[in-house]
Amino acid sequence: MTPRARAVGVAAALAVALVLPLFVSNFRLFQFTQVGVYAIALLGLNVLTGYNGQISLGHGAFYALGAYTTAIMIDRWDVPYPLTIIAAGVLCLVAGFLFGIPALRLEGLYLALATFALALAIPQILKYFEHWTGGSQGIVLSKPNAPWGLKLSPDQWLYFVTLGVLVALFVLARNLLAGRTGRAIVAIRDNPIAAQAMGVNTALYKSLTFGVSAAYTGVAGGLSALVIAFVAPDAFNVFLSITLLVGIVIGGLASISGALFGALFIQFVPNWAQDISKAAPWAIYGVFLILFMYVMPRGIAGALRLALARAGRRGTGTRA
Amino acid sequence: MLRRTILSALLAALALAPAVTMAADTPGVTATEIKIGNTNPYSGPASAYGTIGKALGAYFKKVNEEGGINGRKINYVTYDDAYSPPKTVEMVRKLVEQDQVALLFQTLGTPTNTAIHKYMNQQKVPHIFVATGATKWNDPKNHAWTMGWQPNYQTEGRIYANYILKNVPDAKIGILYQNDDYGKDYRKGLHDGLGEAAAKKMIVMEQTYEVTDPTIDSQIVNLKNSGANVFFNVTIPKFAVQAIKKAHDIGWKPLHLLNNVSSSLGTTLKPAGLEASKGLITALYMKEITDPQWKNDKGYLDWVAWMKKYYPEGALDDQANAYAYSVAQTLVQVLKQCGNDLSRENIMKQAASLKNLELPLLLPGIKINTSATDFAPIEQEQLARFDGERWVLFGELYDAAKR
Numbered sequence: 001m002t003p004r005a006r007a008v009g010v011a012a013a014l015a016v017a018l019v020l021p022l023f024v025s026n027f028r029l030f031q032f033t034q035v036g037v038y039a040i041a042l043l044g045l046n047v048l049t050g051y052n053g054q055i056s057l058g059h060g061a062f063y064a065l066g067a068y069t070t071a072i073m074i075d076r077w078d079v080p081y082p083l084t085i086i087a088a089g090v091l092c093l094v095a096g097f098l099f100g101i102p103a104l105r106l107e108g109l110y111l112a113l114a115t116f117a118l119a120l121a122i123p124q125i126l127k128y129f130e131h132w133t134g135g136s137q138g139i140v141l142s143k144p145n146a147p148w149g150l151k152l153s154p155d156q157w158l159y160f161v162t163l164g165v166l167v168a169l170f171v172l173a174r175n176l177l178a179g180r181t182g183r184a185i186v187a188i189r190d191n192p193i194a195a196q197a198m199g200v201n202t203a204l205y206k207s208l209t210f211g212v213s214a215a216y217t218g219v220a221g222g223l224s225a226l227v228i229a230f231v232a233p234d235a236f237n238v239f240l241s242i243t244l245l246v247g248i249v250i251g252g253l254a255s256i257s258g259a260l261f262g263a264l265f266i267q268f269v270p271n272w273a274q275d276i277s278k279a280a281p282w283a284i285y286g287v288f289l290i291l292f293m294y295v296m297p298r299g300i301a302g303a304l305r306l307a308l309a310r311a312g313r314r315g316t317g318t319r320a
Numbered sequence: 321m322l323r324r325t326i327l328s329a330l331l332a333a334l335a336l337a338p339a340v341t342m343a344a345d346t347p348g349v350t351a352t353e354i355k356i357g358n359t360n361p362y363s364g365p366a367s368a369y370g371t372i373g374k375a376l377g378a379y380f381k382k383v384n385e386e387g388g389i390n391g392r393k394i395n396y397v398t399y400d401d402a403y404s405p406p407k408t409v410e411m412v413r414k415l416v417e418q419d420q421v422a423l424l425f426q427t428l429g430t431p432t433n434t435a436i437h438k439y440m441n442q443q444k445v446p447h448i449f450v451a452t453g454a455t456k457w458n459d460p461k462n463h464a465w466t467m468g469w470q471p472n473y474q475t476e477g478r479i480y481a482n483y484i485l486k487n488v489p490d491a492k493i494g495i496l497y498q499n500d501d502y503g504k505d506y507r508k509g510l511h512d513g514l515g516e517a518a519a520k521k522m523i524v525m526e527q528t529y530e531v532t533d534p535t536i537d538s539q540i541v542n543l544k545n546s547g548a549n550v551f552f553n554v555t556i557p558k559f560a561v562q563a564i565k566k567a568h569d570i571g572w573k574p575l576h577l578l579n580n581v582s583s584s585l586g587t588t589l590k591p592a593g594l595e596a597s598k599g600l601i602t603a604l605y606m607k608e609i610t611d612p613q614w615k616n617d618k619g620y621l622d623w624v625a626w627m628k629k630y631y632p633e634g635a636l637d638d639q640a641n642a643y644a645y646s647v648a649q650t651l652v653q654v655l656k657q658c659g660n661d662l663s664r665e666n667i668m669k670q671a672a673s674l675k676n677l678e679l680p681l682l683l684p685g686i687k688i689n690t691s692a693t694d695f696a697p698i699e700q701e702q703l704a705r706f707d708g709e710r711w712v713l714f715g716e717l718y719d720a721a722k723r
Contacts, residue, residue: 027417031410124530127500136500138405138431140438228406230435235405237365274400281400282363 005308013260017163026155030227031267033155036162037223038263042247043173043256044216049245050253051177052209053189055108058115060241061122062092062214064233066221071139071231072132081144081226085165088222089215096214100207119241123233138232141225158227165223169216174256176212185209186254217244250292252299261300265292348395348422349662354655355395357415359427364402369428371634372451373398375644376426378631383648389655392662397421403428405435412436416445423448423667425651426469426644430454430501433466441465446667448654449647449697453581455505458696460672467671467695469647471605473502473579475720477509479603479701480577482718484522484550485514488575492524494548496539496563498555499528506554506579524548529559537566544572551575557582561592568596578602580701586610586637589706598708603701603718607681609642613710619680646681650688650697653677685717694721 021029045059066088073079106114126133146157176182187195188202196202225231243266251262273284296303348355360373380394397419399411415421423446427433430452440447441463449469450457457468484491497503511519525546527539536559551574553563560582578600582588589597607614614620623645627634634641657670677688688697699720704711
């Protein structure tokens with residue numbers, strides 16, 4: 001894909017995103033806000049799993065940590081919500097980095113299992129610290145209103161907030177991954193020994209990648225607390241972590257735009273499945289999953305890239 | 321290039337002013353239809369309850385086949401929320417904003433209903449007969465659009481306290497409860513019912529378990545060793561079976577008070593052993609459908625006939641199906657009372673104007689009453705002792721509204 005085509009694509013996507021609130025109901029907008037939230041979480045997981053090759057089955061835990069950071073700060077201390085989102089990111093950065101250090105000793109499936117333990121533990125841990133988390137009752141929040149007298153509904157405002165955070169974090173991820181840091185991260189995935197031989201501090205990079213990945217997911221969790229206006233342990237069960245993994249694989253591993261496609265998939269496909277069959281929605285969902293994997297083994301982003309490259313070759317006779 | 325393209329897109333977008341409006345007088349109601357919304361956990365950890373959502377649909381099918389309510393058919397829209405609060409929020413917003421239901425009925429679960437509590441009251445959409453025993457749904461002052469249905473857990477806790485105070489003056493009480501709001505509500509009810517002084521004197525040990533624990537054997541042993549002669553057993557069926565068996569096996573014979581949640585013969589007492597279950601005491605408000613004393617009862621037989629015709633895949637030994645049948649009948653009564661005024665205000669008003677409503681599967685004598693200040697439809701329960709074969713009702717109906 002030429003840089004020009006990519007610029008047009010990004011601009012078109014942004015334009016659609018910006019005018020969307022004019023054309024869809026508040027409910028649809030709420031769904032797209034959730035897509036934005038998932039996309040941020042998926043990008044975080046993709047940096048870790050897609051680019052760095054570390055499999056995590058426990059990112060739901062960081063999502064929960066971010067959500068509760070935001071909820072507790074707003075509920076207990078009346079902190080302005082933008083600060084709580086930043087705090088959620090920072091806290092998850094630290095937590096992810098610290099978890100990344102012992103995780104260095106674990107490779108592949110062993111790491112997947114260790115992170116899975118995290119996902120299993122989090123709902124119970126949340127119930128244990130009832131004094132802070134409200135136990136299984138959770139914490140109820142209010143949706144923030146639009147500031148500066150803007151004539152936007154809370155749903156519209158949260159949509160733009162999420163969109164803003166999403167764009168900022170996507171640009172950040174792109175810049176991070178396009179430079180030497182990104183090359184180091186990918187080199188560790190492809191051949192850790194060669195990477196080390198070339199002078200990459202694999203231990204530091206792996207832990208840092210874990211931290212950054214967790215930070216993204218934490219920010220997403222914090223935003224989700226605002227969007228849903230409620231947090232409870234039941235929202236952060238193992239299934240959430242697995243859903244996130246499904247999202248990055250379907251969207252496209254090691255692809256920034258893949259996070260967006262994956263988010264659309266995990267938001268809308270379960271609903272479609274339910275519309276198709278009330279009796280066996282998860283069977284339909286499974287069929288969708290298998291179809292997607294069969295038709296687009298490199299995810300939606302990979303398939304698009306391939307299609308664009310083919311179209312480009314046919315159109316100009318040159319390789320894109 | 322990139323920057324300029326994005327900027328021009330931004331400007332184009334901002335030039336258009338956002339404006340979203342919605343208008344409809346009584347959403348979901350036409351001359352021939354009333355649309356009602358519901359969420360249930362058809363998948364996920366609580367999917368055993370999903371049968372309630374299906375049974376409700378089966379009941380409305382019967383109502384529609386018999387001509388509907390005041391000429392209107394019920395269009396029942398139910399979605400899976402997998403017991404996950406964010407999913408509940410999404411599905412309920414879909415029901416209210418997109419499907420335009422007239423009211424929300426029997427949404428299931430305490431955390432899931434908590435997540436939509438504020439939203440429903442802001443939207444002023446009836447959120448009635450929610451499927452949870454928490455106490456907070458009876459709050460007409462602050463949440464005028466939300467109403468529970470079943471007796472709440474605290475009320476039931478007070479019933480047992482009352483019984484203990486009257487019959488076991490030298491009680492040494494051991495409590496086992498699930499470590500969540502359900503268990504804590506029961507515990508609070510017992511504490512409140514005993515009063516502070518008596519609670520301090522009588523309760524000798526409190527043990528908890530997590531719903532994910534494999535067994536509760538050690539808790540039972542601890543409770544026995546504490547010297548308790550009254551055992552307040554606040555557990556869901558899986559653990560109630562274990563508790564009854566274990567207490568029997570280690571020869572602990574306290575006055576055993578079992579919470580209503582696990583009072584089913586089919587799911588608790590038979591698996592635990594009818595001999596071991598002898599002497600259990602519980603508080604009931606519905607006929608236990610697996611109890612042989614009702615096998616010739618008209619209400620029970622009608623229910624079985626309905627199950628066989630409209631919900632043949634449902635289990636005849638699952639009390640949840642009887643629960644769904646009864647709560648659906650309550651809604652039908654509300655809608656009948658509404659007549660032709662199906663505004664949301666009137667639906668709430670009629671839900672809060674139920675007078676001495678008796679249902680075929682409620683215990684004889686139990687009446688549903690609501691008012692503008694009383695959003696707790698069922699407040700009566702009766703104690704029953706298990707005689708090795710059936711629950712034998714004894715004592716008077718306990719009425720929480722009268723205390």
